[in-house]
Amino acid sequence: MAKRLILLALCLALILSGCASGKQETNDPASEPNDIISDAVTPEKEPITTNFGLAYQAQFGLNPYQCTSLTNRTILSLLYESLFTVTSGFQVEPVLCEYYDVSSDLKRCTVHLVPEAQFWDGTRLTSADVAASYKAAMNSPVYGERFYALDSIETPDSSTVVFNTWIPYENLTLLLDVPIVQADTVDSAVPHGTGPYRLVQERYTNTLVRNGYWWQDTYDAVVSVPGIDLVPTATPTDVRDDFEYGVTSVVCTDPNSAAYVDYHCDYELWNCSTTIMDYVGFNVYHGLFSLTELRVALTYIIDRKAIATELYHGYAEASVLPASPLSSYYDETLAAQYDYNPEKFINAVRATHAKTSEAVFLVCNADPRRVDAAEFIAAEAEKYDIHLIVDAVNERTYLDRLYTGDFDLYLGEARLSPTFDLSPFFDGGSLCYGSIFSNDLTGMCRDAMENSGNYYTLHSSVMANGMLCPVLFKSYAVYATRGVINNMYPAIDNVFHSSNGRTLSDAINAAPEQPVSPDAQTANETEPEDASSGEAEEEQSDEYDESEEEESDYDYDEDESEDYDSEEYDYEEEESDDS
Structure with missing residues (x-):
């Protein structure tokens, strides 16, 4: 009750001052702790001004392979990208995949990465990052069981990933919507991603700021504000109240959860397939x-x-x-x-x-x-x-x-x-x-x-x-403050999805044509190295084998779990309070 009175007083004060919603300022992103963003620096350093917020449950973290909070997974879609996205109509769109091909026996899917993608620190995305991400996913409560048919992952070079299955798998790309993170941060609480935002964590605040290295910066993103406040929350009532009082701007919730509370303010609403x-x-x-x-x-x-x-x-x-x-x-x-x-x-x-x-x-x-x-x-x-x-x-x-x-x-x-x-x-x-x-x-x-x-x-x-x-x-429900979102089409496990204009047919067997001279062709036939560079490049031989089938059930903390008679983890709504 005290929190509601404080929020009401704040709302009245803002109305009297002529403000529609509270704008908060944070410190310069360069002052962030090194354990969160070790060396990520945006090309232009400016004070972050934000009037956009998202609910955040710190206890669930932001590791995409371990996070089971529906509230936090909304944030993940701004931090990370995947090889492919599965739309609400269960169509596949390429994201970090530039093009791919499938073997005639349907047991080998080769994915070639987009060359422009970079992580928050400006490091280029490589096949080693993808392989590490999928190794983590195969051992996670969120994605583990879907990959029972995945036999191994190969990285023949820095921009190519090969997925080998032990059974023919026609539509393997539907399963490749796993968030990709930087290999050496895969076990971090907040791994580095290639998404449009990165996390700045200070002593008392958590803020998403624009990723200056985002490779799709020319593409009209759903959210383009300079910064997004992550607002600590404990219960569904807190999430609802923060949204209705303008503290947060977008909420994804399960209307059929036992913890659900009704929303009564003016909002835009999307129905999100599951x-x-x-x-x-x-x-x-x-x-x-x-x-x-x-x-x-x-x-x-x-x-x-x-x-x-x-x-x-x-x-x-x-x-x-x-x-x-x-x-x-x-x-x-x-x-x-x-x-x-x-x-x-x-x-x-x-x-x-x-x-x-x-x-x-x-x-x-x-x-x-x-x-x-x-x-x-x-x-x-x-x-x-x-x-x-x-x-x-x-x-x-x-x-x-x-x-x-x-x-x-x-x-x-x-x-x-x-x-x-x-x-x-x-x-x-x-x-x-x-x-x-x-x-x-x-x-x-x-x-x-x-x-x-x-x-x-x-x-x-x-x-x-x-x-x-x-x-x-x-289905899930996505609520947004009216007018703050553009061209949003929530996808499966990707709330802030907006089509980049590419379809799966654009990527299948769509290798860019690169004319090869007769001399270069002869060199390629005798040496496996890249002839165009003039230097031999050591071939990557990283391969991840799934030695045994993953455990099908996850041992959840009793205070945080809900019914889990399911193949993959059912994302959590926060526990309801008595109000």
């Missing part, structure tokens, strides 16, 4: 839903559109199939066959002659939206004499019962990779609850990775056998 799927899973060897016909039939009494609009307030995409309806993998014709149709459910139930009509419907009570959705589905089933007993339990109990199979069906949530790979459900991985292990479906997952045309076959088999019953894909 790969987080809410779905019904089954115990296929126990109870009522061991009957395939009933598992398949359940889809017909799930009114997904009503759940998405009435319970999730529009921050979700109703989905019949286990891929986002916004992606190219989603087949509308197939989805229509399994969409809401109570008559089909009635006929299926009559045909089964089931001996019991009761089933335990497990759900985690830490997620009120999912509890509401489970009760909504149970109420629909009750109309047709199927009694789903919703058992909402705490997170620890929920996970224990998933692992032991103590349920008939459950309402789960999984953060899938941008390729919507379902392997963790069927190959004995982190989502294989209810004895749904299947060599056949695992093989179909591999086939879909090799050729996206096989997603239809995979999804058909999943639905026809009732192995999963998707409900929706969640």
Whole structure:
């Protein structure tokens, strides 16, 4: 309450002084501590004046491979860039990739880096930085499991990175949206990036300032202010209040989180797609839903559109199939066959002659939206004499019962990779609850990775056998003070995304033509070194091998965790306070 009174007094004072929002000044960026920016110097040193702010949770840090705070990951999209960006429509755009090519067997993807990219200290981006970044990502709670098919990374020269997979992978670029950092800072609390801003950390303040070495400086960025204040925050209420009183300018939040609080001020709003799927899973060897016909039939009494609009307030995409309806993998014709149709459910139930009509419907009570959705589905089933007993339990109990199979069906949530790979459900991985292990479906997952045309076959088999019953894909909400943002199109894990005008087709096999003289060609045939330089350049031979599959579950701090029955970490909303 005291904080609210102080904020209100500050707001009134600013109105009386004729100011629309508080402008803060920070010291010269050159005075920053060396442990944060060792030698990064902007070409022009001027005092930083900022009237733009972002919420910041210091306890979660800004390391892109370890940070699990949704609030802080908003900041990351200004500090770091990736080889590719995945848009909200699940299209791939090249960023730090100038061009790339894929081998005929689809097991080798070669990426050539843009030559202009530099880190905050003016050091040029190299393949060693990319390799170090992906090694960190493969061992991280945020990205680890998506790279199970990545066999090794090679760096044949300073501007080329080769990703080798042990299975054919047609759309590997969808997975290469990992932030790239400077190799020798990869384990730092704030690694160096190539993004439009860099961090200046002083004794009592944290400020993002323009990166004078940003290679895309001529491109019309979403945010172009000289500096951005990072405003310390503790709770969702603090985040909301700071935004409504003009202390911060942009907020990304999960409207379906238990910690969410409503926003009431004047703002602009974007709906940000995610790969987080809410779905019904089954115990296929126990109870009522061991009957395939009933598992398949359940889809017909799930009114997904009503759940998405009435319970999730529009921050979700109703989905019949286990891929986002916004992606190219989603087949509308197939989805229509399994969409809401109570008559089909009635006929299926009559045909089964089931001996019991009761089933335990497990759900985690830490997620009120999912509890509401489970009760909504149970109420629909009750109309047709199927009694789903919703058992909402705490997170620890929920996970224990998933692992032991103590349920008939459950309402789960999984953060899938941008390729919507379902392997963790069927190959004995982190989502294989209810004895749904299947060599056949695992093989179909591999086939879909090799050729996206096989997603239809995979999804058909999943639905026809009732192995999963998707409900929706969640969305985040991005609030911005009216007029402070230009041309923003939030992408997957990249709030401040704005298209640079390049598409994937611009980068595939788009090597720049460089005429080679006959003498130079002869030299190239006899020596592996760069003939144009006149000096032999030592070939890099860094190679990172994944020796064993990463652990699928991350041991979270109990006070910071939420339900994590997911392939990748579900970013945290801050814990709610009592207000």
